[in-house]
Amino acid sequence: MISESAKKVLRIEAEAITGLVDRIDHRFEAAIEALYACSGRVVVTGMGKSGIICRKIAATLASTGSPSLFLHPAEANHGDLGMIVRGDVVLAVSNSGETEELLWLAEALKRLGIFLISLVGNPDSRLARASDVVLDVSISREACPLGLAPTASTTAALAMGDALAIALSEKRGFKAEDFAHLHPGGKLGKRFQRVENLMHSGNLLPAVGTETPMRDVIYEISKKGLGVTAVVGDGSKVVGVITDGDLRRLLQQDESMVKSTAGACMHPNPLTISRDELAAVALRMMEEKKVTSLLVASPEGVLEGVIHIHDLWQTQMF
16 A cells, blocks of 8 residues: 555654664764864765765754865866865765765765765765764665655755764754844744834833823823833833733722822833844743733843734744
8 A cells, every 4th residue: 555655665664763872972072072073164975875875964954053065076077176185074965975076076075085975875985984974874675666766865864964964063052043143034034033123112112201291191102002001211211011901900990090190100120121132032032921011121221122923923934
């Protein structure tokens, strides 16, 4: 049955990855040390299906803080070798370890003094013998019933490449802030936007003084349309907040509150957030405190903006 065939493929490929776990040893650590010490780029190279895997490994390395690029080995032997410079580390992927284009490239790398790490399915291959560090990604069988199409072997190579990239990023101390800088666009980029890029400020910022009459407070909340206003004291420092929900509750309790002032009706010491904080953190704070907006204040407590939950959802970041 088709479904059984598909399940068999997934089991074989899962076994191929599981088989790599016990091979994370001193050789893997040596590879990480070489990549960490790399003063240039990580150049990933491979032919055919391995080359496709190499492109993904290079992309993962680059997106997690390690400058990287893909180099086609055949093109390298016809002029593109100039893409490799001293200080680079080359990561070669080959199931057989006997790919002629990679063997030619390995000879050129030796002349240039370039450090070579290989991911090979045959640790006794010529490519392995030419490498400074060898990572064994051999498998017991391909998922292809004919044993011909690269399936489990490419899965194993990709998984080992991911292991290298993530271990290296952790060694570098790569953080969410670093990830945000490298992913400014798309859904990931939106998730890591800063509060300052989404907050309302300037003439759009609802703010009143402590002595502002409540009639004017109501007008300010309505005019700015955020359902909230900050209450500021001397030097525009945040001293309180009033929401439209507060207004409804106060009116239910005492209609004469409209004759009062903002200072008498506000919630003192409101929740604030820094303009440099991630938008994702702002959303988490709102959800935890069950509020729909946060005041943005400087380290000295000066009001700088207001961020509303609608601003976060409109970015489609989650």
